[in-house]
Amino acid sequence: MxxxxxxxxxxxxxxxxxxxxxxxxxxxxxxxxxxxVLIGPSGSGKSTLCRTINRLETIDSGEILIEGEPLPxxxxxxxxxxxxxxxxxxxxxxxxxxxxxxxxxxxPIEVLGMSKAEAEARAMELLRRVGVDAQAAKVxxxxxxxxxxxxxxxxxxAMQPKAMLFDEPTSALDPEMINEVLEVMVELAREGMxxxxxxxxxxxxxxxxxxxxxxxxxxxxxxxxxTEFFDHPKTARAKDFLDSIRGH
Amino acid sequence: xxIAEILQKYGQNYAMAxxxxxxxxxxxxxxxxxxxxxxTVMRVSPIKPLRLVGDLYVQIFRNIPGVALLVLVAYAxxxxxxxxxxxxxxxxxxxxxxxxxGSENFMTGINAIGVGQIEAARSIGLTFTKTMQKIxxxxxxxxxxxxxxxxxxxxxxxxxxxxxxxxNPQELTGLVSYITTDSTxxxxxxxxxxxVCYAGFSFLLGLLGNHIDxxxxxxx
Numbered sequence: 001m002x003x004x005x006x007x008x009x010x011x012x013x014x015x016x017x018x019x020x021x022x023x024x025x026x027x028x029x030x031x032x033x034x035x036x037v038l039i040g041p042s043g044s045g046k047s048t049l050c051r052t053i054n055r056l057e058t059i060d061s062g063e064i065l066i067e068g069e070p071l072p073x074x075x076x077x078x079x080x081x082x083x084x085x086x087x088x089x090x091x092x093x094x095x096x097x098x099x100x101x102x103x104x105x106x107x108p109i110e111v112l113g114m115s116k117a118e119a120e121a122r123a124m125e126l127l128r129r130v131g132v133d134a135q136a137a138k139v140x141x142x143x144x145x146x147x148x149x150x151x152x153x154x155x156x157x158a159m160q161p162k163a164m165l166f167d168e169p170t171s172a173l174d175p176e177m178i179n180e181v182l183e184v185m186v187e188l189a190r191e192g193m194x195x196x197x198x199x200x201x202x203x204x205x206x207x208x209x210x211x212x213x214x215x216x217x218x219x220x221x222x223x224x225x226x227t228e229f230f231d232h233p234k235t236a237r238a239k240d241f242l243d244s245i246r247g248h
Numbered sequence: 249x250x251i252a253e254i255l256q257k258y259g260q261n262y263a264m265a266x267x268x269x270x271x272x273x274x275x276x277x278x279x280x281x282x283x284x285x286x287x288t289v290m291r292v293s294p295i296k297p298l299r300l301v302g303d304l305y306v307q308i309f310r311n312i313p314g315v316a317l318l319v320l321v322a323y324a325x326x327x328x329x330x331x332x333x334x335x336x337x338x339x340x341x342x343x344x345x346x347x348x349x350g351s352e353n354f355m356t357g358i359n360a361i362g363v364g365q366i367e368a369a370r371s372i373g374l375t376f377t378k379t380m381q382k383i384x385x386x387x388x389x390x391x392x393x394x395x396x397x398x399x400x401x402x403x404x405x406x407x408x409x410x411x412x413x414x415x416n417p418q419e420l421t422g423l424v425s426y427i428t429t430d431s432t433x434x435x436x437x438x439x440x441x442x443x444v445c446y447a448g449f450s451f452l453l454g455l456l457g458n459h460i461d462x463x464x465x466x467x468x
Contacts, residue, residue, distance in 0.1 A: 054371055056367055056370065056371065075375075076375060079370070079373045079374065079375045080373060081373075082370060082371050082372070082373045083372060083373025084373075085371070086371075087367075087368070087371035089364060089367065089368065091364050092364075093364035093365050093367060093368035094365075094368070095365055095368070095369070095383055096361075096365065096387065096466050096467065096468055097383075097386055097387045097390060097466045106372070106374075106382060107372035107373060107374070110374060110378055110382060111372060111373040111374060111378075139466075139467050140467075141467035141468055142467065152368075155368075155372065156371075156372070159372055159373065
């Protein structure tokens with residue numbers, strides 16, 4: 001691993017929902033070009049952790065640093081930082097009243113101040129890359145789930161992010177559409193994008209990630225390379241989890 | 249006297265009353281829309297006092313009968329040295345009522361958007377204001393077309409409050425009182441003429457609303 005400042009760093013992060021301690025003393029660094037997969041049983045806090053990184057969830061204590069700078073609390077500075085971290089949601093969350101093309105150009109035009117012509121040219125290129133350029137004039141409801149998720153990825157990429165967060169990007173998809181989305185993600189990983197991926201896709205984790213972080217009950221229980229984790233899990237929690245998803 | 253004679257004698261008055269009703273309706277509706285957008289943005293803002301003021305505004309003006317509100321505006325406000333012209337009293341009343349209901353329509357539209365799109369907007373770096381401008385308000389406006397058409401019709405019908413104060417020229421309902429006092433023995437005919445006008449305009453507005461809704465509706 002490089003000795004550079006990590007792109008994303010969490011130090012002693014804690015969060016409660018009322019009595020529930022959802023994140024317990026989380027310490028995590030993600031370096032440039034790294035693909036980190038967060039896995040764990042539902043309710044383990046992995047989605048919450050992912051969402052704290054661009055402050056869609058606040059934290060109670062601890063620190064989150066983006067390229068060594070603390071995450072701003074609110075206002076313009078926070079918006080600015082969010083623009084630099086892409087986010088892909090389980091439920092796509094495309095803007096329903098805008099065309100596919102407008103979904104991708106909105107951020108560049110409104111946040112980066114790009115001209116409409118340039119934003120559209122770049123958006124078309126991104127849509128071509130994820131294979132939905134033919135749908136550019138349609139609205140989200142006219143696309144399949146897999147297509148919508150690929151547009152959502154293009155929308156994030158249009159902001160030229162330093163890192164991308166994926167919060168269960170394939171969990172809401174029909175089985176036959178999962179691969180088309182994973183392929184786009186594999187491609188991104190190959191191109192060196194820094195990625196944090198919450199997923200249940202173990203093949204993706206094994207094939208693409210540099211590091212697997214296993215969470216349970218709001219804690220990081222174990223982390224390691226995919227081979228270490230999947231073939232030689234160290235903790236009983238991780239062994240149980242792997243057994244349960246392998247259908248034993 | 250039959251309809252023909254009534255129209256011959258009072259046709260001019262009806263024409264002016266129609267103009268009064270429609271112009272008041274348009275003015276009140278436009279202002280009410282502006283206020284409902286402001287009130288709705290307050291109600292969804294991250295600032296709690298603003299949310300409270302917005303909610304209070306809606307709760308107050310949605311729950312007072314129009315006539316009672318008109319009495320307050322026309323006869324209570326002078327006690328604090330606010331004396332408005334009669335027509336303005338009616339317009340203020342209609343605007344207060346319509347804007348409270350308008351904000352409720354927008355809130356319904358906003359609730360239909362869902363938190364996901366708002367999170368997506370924030371995650372590409374849009375500020376609260378931009379998220380409102382680009383994502384929330386446009387969709388709330390589009391999905392509010394049908395309820396707002398109903399509100400426009402209700403606004404028109406509510407301008408009949410103008411019959412409770414001396415207006416000159418009168419609107420469609422006030423004119424009926426004038427005619428039935430001016431000529432006796434007309435029965436309900438003068439009222440029927442006004443009623444047909446109201447119904448006709450309501451019908452046309454309904455058609456227009458449906459047409460607009462089909463064009464701008466957000467597919468989900």
